[in-house]
Amino acid sequence: MTVKISQTQSVQQFFKEASGQLNDAGNPRAKTLVRRILQDTVKIMEDLNVSPEEFWKAVNYLNELGSRQEAGLLVAGLGLEHYLDLLMDAKDEESGKTGGTPRTIEGPLYVAGAPLSKNEARLDDGSSDGIVLFMKGQVKDLDGNPVANAIVDVWHANTSGTYSYFDPAQTEFNLRRRIETDAQGNYRFRSIVPSGYGCPPDGPTQKLLDQLGRHGQRPAHIHFFISAPGYRHLTTQINLSGEEYLHDDFAYATRNELIAEIRFFDDKAAARAYGIEGRFAEIEFDFAIQSSGSAEEQKRMERVRALEN
Numbered sequence: 001m002t003v004k005i006s007q008t009q010s011v012q013q014f015f016k017e018a019s020g021q022l023n024d025a026g027n028p029r030a031k032t033l034v035r036r037i038l039q040d041t042v043k044i045m046e047d048l049n050v051s052p053e054e055f056w057k058a059v060n061y062l063n064e065l066g067s068r069q070e071a072g073l074l075v076a077g078l079g080l081e082h083y084l085d086l087l088m089d090a091k092d093e094e095s096g097k098t099g100g101t102p103r104t105i106e107g108p109l110y111v112a113g114a115p116l117s118k119n120e121a122r123l124d125d126g127s128s129d130g131i132v133l134f135m136k137g138q139v140k141d142l143d144g145n146p147v148a149n150a151i152v153d154v155w156h157a158n159t160s161g162t163y164s165y166f167d168p169a170q171t172e173f174n175l176r177r178r179i180e181t182d183a184q185g186n187y188r189f190r191s192i193v194p195s196g197y198g199c200p201p202d203g204p205t206q207k208l209l210d211q212l213g214r215h216g217q218r219p220a221h222i223h224f225f226i227s228a229p230g231y232r233h234l235t236t237q238i239n240l241s242g243e244e245y246l247h248d249d250f251a252y253a254t255r256n257e258l259i260a261e262i263r264f265f266d267d268k269a270a271a272r273a274y275g276i277e278g279r280f281a282e283i284e285f286d287f288a289i290q291s292s293g294s295a296e297e298q299k300r301m302e303r304v305r306a307l308e309n
Contacts, residue, residue, distance in 0.1 A: 004046045006039065015039060016285060052256045058156040064204045072108025073205045077216060083250035095233075100288040104253045106235045111165045114146040118235065121177040123154065123191035125170075130159040130192035131264070132276050135283040139185040139226060142288055146185030150228035150289070153178045154189065156221065161197025165306055185240045193262070193281050195221045196243055200248070209250070216250045219243030222260075224287070225300055232292040233300045238285055261284045 005011050015193055019035035020026045044050065065071055075081050085103050092098060095244030115121075124130075154281040156174040157163050164170035175194075179187045190197040206216045219239050226234040237253060238260040247254060264281045271277055292298060 006046055011042075011124065033117055058098065061208070061213075068200070068203050069281065070200075070203050070205045073199060073203075074208070076105060076251035076253075077199065077209060077214075079206050079252050080306045081107075097290060100238055100290045101226075102236060102257050103234060104236050104258060106252060107237075107251070107253075109163045109166060109306075110175060110223065110225075111163075111173070111274045113307060114153065114155070114173050114178050116151075116178040116180065117219050118180050119182045120185065120188045121179050122188075123156075123175045123177050123189055124158075125174045127171070127174075128158055128192050130195075132274075132278075132280040133191045133193045133262075133283065134274065134280065135161060135191065135222075135285065136186065136188035137285045137287065139181050139187065139228070139289065141231070142292060144288075146183070147228050147231065147289065148181060148183045148185055150181045150187075150226060150231070150245045151178055152181065152187045153225035153227070153286075154299065156191070156194040157197055157225045159192065159195045161195045168276070176295060193240075194220045194222060196245060215245075215248075215252065217245045218249050218251055219245040219254070226289055227298065229298065230291055230293070232290045232294075232297045234287065234289050235300065236287075238283075240283070 014023050015035055015038050019038060020031045021035060045055070049139055065074060082105060085105060085194050088103065139152065141147055155163070158167075158170065158175060160167075162170070164172065164174040164176060175191060177188060177189065177241045181187050194221045196217060198218065199209065209216045220243050221237045221239045223237045224234070226236070238257060238258050239249070239254050240262045241259055242262065246259065260283050262281050262283050264279060265271070268277075274280065
């Protein structure tokens with residue numbers, strides 16, 4: 001028999017005390033959130049008859065999660081980051097803010113301060129033996145008009161599935177750039193074809209996914225922030241066509257409108273026209289962004305991110 005005492009007056013009073021709602025100091029919003037977290041947590045403990053052993057295993061798991069800095073990975077793997085997108089989509093639809101390129105998750109691996117280039121950039125440092133990638137496109141408004149001087153902030157993994165800054169073997173800002181569009185909203189860059197990757201196999205995220213019978217793999221993808229004065233900031237990413245996990249992304253970031261067709265070429269003359277030799281790939285992808293007069297909507301969401309010095 002499961003004992004339930006969470007709704008008794010004495011326990012509710014205890015939660016008020018523990019969440020700081022019986023004092024005038026602190027942050028009212030934090031108090032409200034903590035009290036709700038306490039109430040919902042003990043309801044889970046009661047409803048599912050959580051044992052002390054299970055309780056302390058969960059506490060140890062949180063310690064391990066923090067020590068490995070995988071909290072951002074776990075919220076993606078459990079679909080919570082994707083749920084934020086669904087929630088914001090629903091709010092946008094309710095307020096009539098629809099159309100344009102869909103948002104999708106940012107993930108935990110953005111680094112601020114990448115070099116800024118006019119119209120075009122080379123993302124890679126030339127040290128990789130990966131397939132050369134040429135990508136181009138246009139930033140437009142919802143009527144199809146070009147957005148000049150928009151900033152295309154782009155970052156992606158290397159052929160080993162790792163990111164500069166987080167991978168000390170890579171040079172500073174490797175595979176990261178900001179590109180300002182030209183008068184016709186065009187951008188283009190040269191890089192390498194990124195690889196898909198998975199959660200660290202010995203990490204706490206994969207350990208939990210194993211318990212759920214799930215893999216921790218992502219298809220190859222490229223992240224973007226798109227911003228311009230007078231337009232809503234867009235956080236999105238494209239997933240590359242033909243990938244094994246394209247429709248089975250453990251982070252739930254794939255959206256049909258964000259699947260980019262990647263084409264591979266072995267034509268020597270075409271390669272020479274690009275000034276390279278060997279196989280290369282091309283992607284063309286346009287972004288459509290919503291106009292907005294709100295300064296809050298024009299900037300990216302506030303959250304703790306890595307800042308390169």
